[in-house]
Amino acid sequence: METMRAAAIDRFGGPEVITMHTLPVPKHTAQEVLIAVDTAGVGIWDLSQRGGSWFEKKEFPLVMGSDGSGVVAAVGSSVRRFKVGDRVYSYSYENPKGGFYAEYVAVVASKVALIPGGLDFLHAGAIPTIGLTALQGVDDALGIEAGENLIIHGASGNVGMLALQFAKLRGARVLATASGSDGIDFVRRLGADEAVDGK
The missing domain is CATH 3.90.180.10 (Medium-chain alcohol dehydrogenases, catalytic domain)
Known part of the structure; x- marks a missing residue:
């Protein structure tokens, strides 16, 4: 080659x-x-x-x-x-x-x-930059720990949805904003404790 x-x-x-x-x-x-x-x-x-x-x-x-x-x-x-x-x-x-x-x-x-097991090439190929951005926000910039509260604006977007999941994995309570009923439903499925329409 x-x-x-x-x-x-x-x-x-x-x-x-x-x-x-x-x-x-x-x-x-x-x-x-x-x-x-x-x-x-x-x-x-x-x-x-x-x-x-x-x-x-x-x-x-x-x-x-x-x-x-x-x-x-x-x-x-x-x-x-x-x-x-x-x-x-x-x-x-x-x-x-x-x-x-x-x-x-x-x-x-x-x-x-x-x-990771269970993740296909298609989805893995879309994650690196947005995943690192979300992880740096949750861990490096904020240092989120169990029991803390976090508001994530745009939680149904690419970085926001990963930040929400990273924060929940660390034991945080997450208030998420998203657009429309489909966005609200989506962030709730991802684990948001509370969700409001950000419009």
């Missing part, structure tokens, strides 16, 4: 700048994992990156795709946590070797995790 297919951009712009390319498979270093991509997530940050407003790299072609999942195809000599064949998910934001809009991506092993 010397080359791969990748959806890349040759200039910044709208969706029309994304085109298919044949590119070299990225070479992984001793600290990296080479992942055979199954699923690439799409987030608002990818749109900003494509438009050129949120990314330092100016070398083209640029393979985008910050989030994704797949199977470990190769591991660097210093990597001990993973082996070929492992099901993994990862984020590769601002990765100079490119992102998940390709058949392969090389990612620093510290940004890779095993996919």
Whole structure:
């Protein structure tokens, strides 16, 4: 496997700048994992990156795709946590070797995790950035502990729904805001102690 297919951009712009390319498979270093991509997530940050407003790299072609999942195809000599064949998910934001809009991506092993049992590639590929954002909010910024109260605005959104579940796992009491009756029902199913319409 010397080359791969990748959806890349040759200039910044709208969706029309994304085109298919044949590119070299990225070479992984001793600290990296080479992942055979199954699923690439799409987030608002990818749109900003494509438009050129949120990314330092100016070398083209640029393979985008910050989030994704797949199977470990190769591991660097210093990597001990993973082996070929492992099901993994990862984020590769601002990765100079490119992102998940390709058949392969090389990612620093510290940004890779095993996919938990019961989670498929499709869902795992959408979680990394929003999951880390929610986890950093609940643990790092707030340090939520059992018995504490937390209000989560937009709890039916991608980050909010994960923050709600992380807070409940830590034993917090959660008041959630969501939009409409379907949003209220959704956050209650996720474990919100109280839910109100945020409109």
